Amino acid sequence: MKILVTGGAGFIGANFCAYELKTHPEDTLICLDALTYAGNLASLMGVIGAPNFRFERGDIADRTCVNSLFERERPDIVVNFAAETHVDRSVTDPEVFLRTNILGTQALMDACRAYGVGRFHQVGTDEVYGDLPLDRPDLFFTEETPLHASSPYSASKAGADLLVLAYARTFRLPVSITRCSNNYGPYQFPEKLIPLMISRALSDQSLPVYGKGENVRDWLYVEDHCAAIDLVMRKGREGEVYNVGGHNERANLEVVRTILRELDKPESLITYVTDRPGHDRRYAIDPGKIHKELGWLPTTAFDDGIRATVRWYLENRTWWEAILAGEYQNYYLRMYANR
Numbered sequence: 001m002k003i004l005v006t007g008g009a010g011f012i013g014a015n016f017c018a019y020e021l022k023t024h025p026e027d028t029l030i031c032l033d034a035l036t037y038a039g040n041l042a043s044l045m046g047v048i049g050a051p052n053f054r055f056e057r058g059d060i061a062d063r064t065c066v067n068s069l070f071e072r073e074r075p076d077i078v079v080n081f082a083a084e085t086h087v088d089r090s091v092t093d094p095e096v097f098l099r100t101n102i103l104g105t106q107a108l109m110d111a112c113r114a115y116g117v118g119r120f121h122q123v124g125t126d127e128v129y130g131d132l133p134l135d136r137p138d139l140f141f142t143e144e145t146p147l148h149a150s151s152p153y154s155a156s157k158a159g160a161d162l163l164v165l166a167y168a169r170t171f172r173l174p175v176s177i178t179r180c181s182n183n184y185g186p187y188q189f190p191e192k193l194i195p196l197m198i199s200r201a202l203s204d205q206s207l208p209v210y211g212k213g214e215n216v217r218d219w220l221y222v223e224d225h226c227a228a229i230d231l232v233m234r235k236g237r238e239g240e241v242y243n244v245g246g247h248n249e250r251a252n253l254e255v256v257r258t259i260l261r262e263l264d265k266p267e268s269l270i271t272y273v274t275d276r277p278g279h280d281r282r283y284a285i286d287p288g289k290i291h292k293e294l295g296w297l298p299t300t301a302f303d304d305g306i307r308a309t310v311r312w313y314l315e316n317r318t319w320w321e322a323i324l325a326g327e328y329q330n331y332y333l334r335m336y337a338n339r
C-alpha cells in the first residue's frame with residue numbers, strides 16, 4: 001500500500017509517519033509538506049532514511065504540485081494532516097487558514113477523484129463542535145453534535161469537514177473523518193499550551209495562563225491518536241465521522257501545575273493574562289463509536305503521557321531551542337505583549 005501523508009513534518013503528522021513505519025513496514029509513505037513555520041524536517045529524522053519513506057516539499061493548495069505528485073506516485077490512501085492549526089494565529093490572520101484548510105483540502109480531493117484514490121482521510125478536530133458549558137460534566141460531543149465553530153481556525157476545519165462529506169455524497173469519493181481532542185507528546189510546536197509551558201518553565205520564564213485557567217481540554221497522547229487514524233483510514237466505514245478522545249479532561253491550570261510539579265518549578269511562575277477572544281470553555285469527546293465499531297481505546301493515561309512528554313522536552317532541547325531562537329521570538333512578543 002502507498003500512503004500519501006500531507007502535513008507529515010508537523011506535530012501529529014511526524015508522529016504518524018513513525019507510527020506507520022513501525023506498525024506497517026510493508027507500506028510506503030510519501031510525505032507532502034510545505035514546511036511552514038510549523039513544519040520541521042528535524043521531526044522526521046527517525047524516518048527520513050528509511051527505504052519506504054519519501055519527502056516532498058509542496059503546498060496542498062497548489063494544484064500543479066498536487067497533481068504532478070499524484071501522477072507520479074499514484075497513492076492508495078491519502079491522509080490529510082496539513083493545516084494551519086493554531087487558534088491564536090487564526091484570530092490575528094484568518095486568511096491563510098481558509099486557503100490551506102479549505103481550498104487545500106479541496107485540491108487534494110479533486111486529485112483523489114482524478115486518480116481514483118481508494119480512501120481520502122481527513123484529520124479533523126473536536127473544535128468544530130464549538131464548546132460545552134463548564135457546569136455540565138454530563139455533556140459530551142458525539143458525531144451527531146451540530147457543528148458550531150468559534151474561531152476562524154475551527155470554522156475553516158468545519159468548512160473542510162463539510163466539503164469532505166459533500167464530496168462523498170456528490171462524487172462518491174471514499175472518505176472518512178476523525179475528529180480528535182487536544183493532543184500532546186513529542187515534537188509539538190512550542191506555541192501550544194503544553195510545550196509552551198514546559199519550555200518557558202525550564203528557563204524560569206512566566207507562564208501565561210489565559211483568563212483564570214478554568215477552561216477544560218480533553219487531552220490525548222499523540223500515539224493514541226495515530227493508532228485511531230490508522231484504524232479508521234484502513235477499516236473505518238466510508239463516508240463516516242469518528243470522534244477520538246480518551247476522557248482525560250483537565251482544566252488548564254491543573255495541566256500547568258502538573259508540569260511545574262514534574263519540573264520541580266514554583267507556581268509563582270504562573271501569570272494570568274487577558275483571555276483569548278471567543279475562548280471555548282470545555283471540550284469533551286464521546287469516543288463510543290470508534291470503540292464499538294473498531295475496538296479503539298487509548299493506551300496512555302494522562303499522568304504517564306505528561307511525564308513522558310516532559311522527559312522528551314528535557315532530552316531533546318536542541319529540537320525546541322532551535323525553534324525558540326528564530327522568528328518565534330517575534331511571534332511571542334506579538335501574541336503576548338500588552339496582555
Ligand code: NAD
Pocket residue numbers: 006007008009010011012013032033034035036037038039040058059060061080081082083084085086100104123124125126157179180181182183184189
Ligand atoms: P502542526 O501545526 O504541528 O503541523 C501542520 C503541518 O502542516 C506542518 O508541518 C506544516 O508545514 C504543514 N502545512 C501547513 N500548511 C500547509 C500547506 N498549505 N501545504 C502543505 N503542508 C502544509 O499541526 P498538528 O497539531 O500536527 O495538526 C495536524 C492536523 O491534526 C491538523 O489538521 C489539525 O487540525 C488536526 N488536529 C490537531 C489536534 C492537536 O491537538 N494538535 C487535535 C485534533 C486535530
Ligand code: DAU
Pocket residue numbers: 085086087088125126127180181182183191192193194196208209210211213215216217252276283
Ligand atoms: O481540540 C483540538 C485542538 O486543540 C486542535 O484542533 C488545535 O489545532 C490545537 O491547537 C488545540 O487547540 P487549543 O486552542 O485547545 O490548544 P492550545 O494549546 O492553543 O490551548 C489549550 C488551552 O490552553 C486553551 O484553553 C487556551 C489555553 N492557553 C493556551 C496558550 C497557548 C493558555 O492558557 N495560555 C497559552 O499561552
